[in-house]
Amino acid sequence: MTAEEWQIVWFTAWVSALSTVIILPFGLALAWALARRDWPGKSIVETFVTLPLVMPPVATGLILLKLFGRRGVIGGFLHNQLNLDVIFTWRAVLLALSVMSMPLLVRAARVAFEEVNPRLEQIARTLGASGLRVFFTITLLLAARGVISGMLLAFARALGEFGATIMVAGNIPGKTSTLSLAIFENVQIGEDTHAYRLLGVSVVLAFTAVWCSEFFLRRKK
Amino acid sequence: MSLLLKNISLSLADFTLEVDVEMHRHVTAVFGPSGSGKTSLLDLIAGLRAARSAFIQLDDRTLTDTTQKIFVPTYQRGIGYVPQDLALFPHLSVRRNLLYGCKSGGANDPSFRFDHVAEVLEIQPLISRGVTELSGGEKQRVALARALLASPRLLLLDEPLASLDASLKAKIIPYLARVRDEFRIPMLCVTHDRFEALALADEIVVLVDGQVRQTGPVSEVFTRPASAEVARLVAVETLQPGSIMNINEGLATVSVNRVTLTALAPPTASREVFVCIRGEDVVLQHDTVTTSSVRNRLPARVVSLHPEGALVRVELDAGFPLFALVTRAASAELALHDGKAITAFIKAPAVHLVPR
DSSP: OOHHHHHHHHHHHHHHHHHHHHHHHHHHHHHHHHHHOOOTTHHHHHHHHHHHHHSOHHHHHHHHHHHHSTTSHHHHHHHHHHOOOOTTSHHHHHHHHHHHHHHHHHHHHHHHHHHSOHHHHHHHHHTTOOHHHHIIIIIHHHTHHHHHHHHHHHHHHHHTOOHHHHHHHOOOTTTTOOHHHHHHHHHHTTOHHHHHHHHHHHHHHHHHHHHHHHHHHHTTO | OOEEEEEEEEEOSSSEEEEEEEEOSSEEEEEOOTTSSHHHHHHHHHTSSOOSEEEEEETTEEEEETTTTEEOOGGGTOEEEEOTTOOOOTTSBHHHHHHTTOOTTOOSSGGGOHHHHHHHTTOGGGTTSBGGGOOHHHHHHHHHHHHHHTOOSEEEEESTTTTSOHHHHHHHHHHHHHHHHHHOOOEEEEESOHHHHHHHOSEEEEEETTEEEEEEEHHHHHHSOSSHHHHHHHOOOEEEEEEEEEEETTEEEEEETTEEEEEEOOSSOOSEEEEEEOGGGOEEEOSOOSOOSOSEEEEEEEEEEEEETTEEEEEEESSSEEEEEEEHHHHHHTTOOTTOEEEEEEOGGGEEEEEO
16 A cells, blocks of 8 residues: 555544544434433424435535535634635535434434433432433433444544545545545545455455444343 | 322223322232233322322422413322332342432431441341342342431332232232331332232222222221122122131131131231131032031121122121122022021131231
């Protein structure tokens, strides 16, 4: 493998891991709210969270492009107030991976939270534990297998993201080029050997992540 | 303690739970058939559910008042709760379960110290185990200890014995009685078992379909049920303190107000018992029979007759107040009237002995 290829592998793995860490608090909070609370508009939010799973990734990417471009609602604010550009930078990769992998984490964590017997949480409260303490000492620990499995799935999904990423981040060598973008590009320009080497790496990474995810789900079942 | 439950109204699936009672005794049993709203009532007191309208006050502290929008969150109520399924945390060891609610720096009340609670409930040998390695009775004791270690001001017990078989029940009742006597903590105990209520409680609240049908001292509710419905539910018309004089071949000889009765020996060693006899187990006859399989034959005098639908509840003086339920026709044939002499027959297995 060339230095350039290694850079692509590291960048992809690193941004995927970072996106998983970033969506974790939001994903868990949302999953908990969906599993344990009833609130107006819940079904709408539920649907929105799942949308990126079923919509064409390129379409999701287009929406993000419109929102985060310099003339977009969020992108304009970031550019003017914080002098921060997102589109066609590594931040755009991070954004695309986060949005695309979030549904997997939320769905897995939600199921895991729903499987925790609410009576255990209630009795923990009668023992003097506040809501936050109950969440961290009872709910999260009992749902840990499902949550970890969801994190690994989200990570694996991020590794392979293509459509949304190419819309918002382009494919800039050394800056925003990820494994899938590089594979596509190498095939396009006839560099099949490069493509196959990167293909091998993505298979190994994805296999490991999914296998670990299944391992955590199976454990103690 | 005083626990006030006022204007409580909570819609449940099949009925509305409506409660308006004051509890002042040490141990109160909430008694009723399954699905009568007993657990929902405990959840309201613990603050795990919110009712449309409720006023709940424990001693001088208002916990819930819907008119004033007061709702003390569960974790600040200081109410221990042992639910029917015990809810031991499966991912924590027995020790960490026990310490979960332990106040750091020790409890205000030294009687809730870890060592003391562990000693009273005999859980020292269990501490290093995992929760899944405990037997049913051990789980029960750990759940009780865990609730006590949080130094509660009131202990709620939901069907503490329902999941245990008869021999385990007999083993757990003394522990519950010890908790009651040792910690002097007020307890509210939900049960549908009349003997459990009798063994533990001073006061009883009868709850049917979400409505309170009767409240009062246990002995009073059991001997003078306010309605035929409550009578059917408690089904113990005669309740008298007695003491076991001797036990021979599984049969106990009990003295009740100097009258001797034969009963099946109870599983516990306690000598002081309540003697319980259901009205329909008492047969009235003019004493012409010379030998009979019936062990208890008591000469009695009719004190009063209370018609209850197709039946007549006959209050007798057999050396102690004894109640019999007979049909109207039987009452007429026997020509029962106040002051009439008659013999009451009770089979030994119909005389239930409950430790007191």
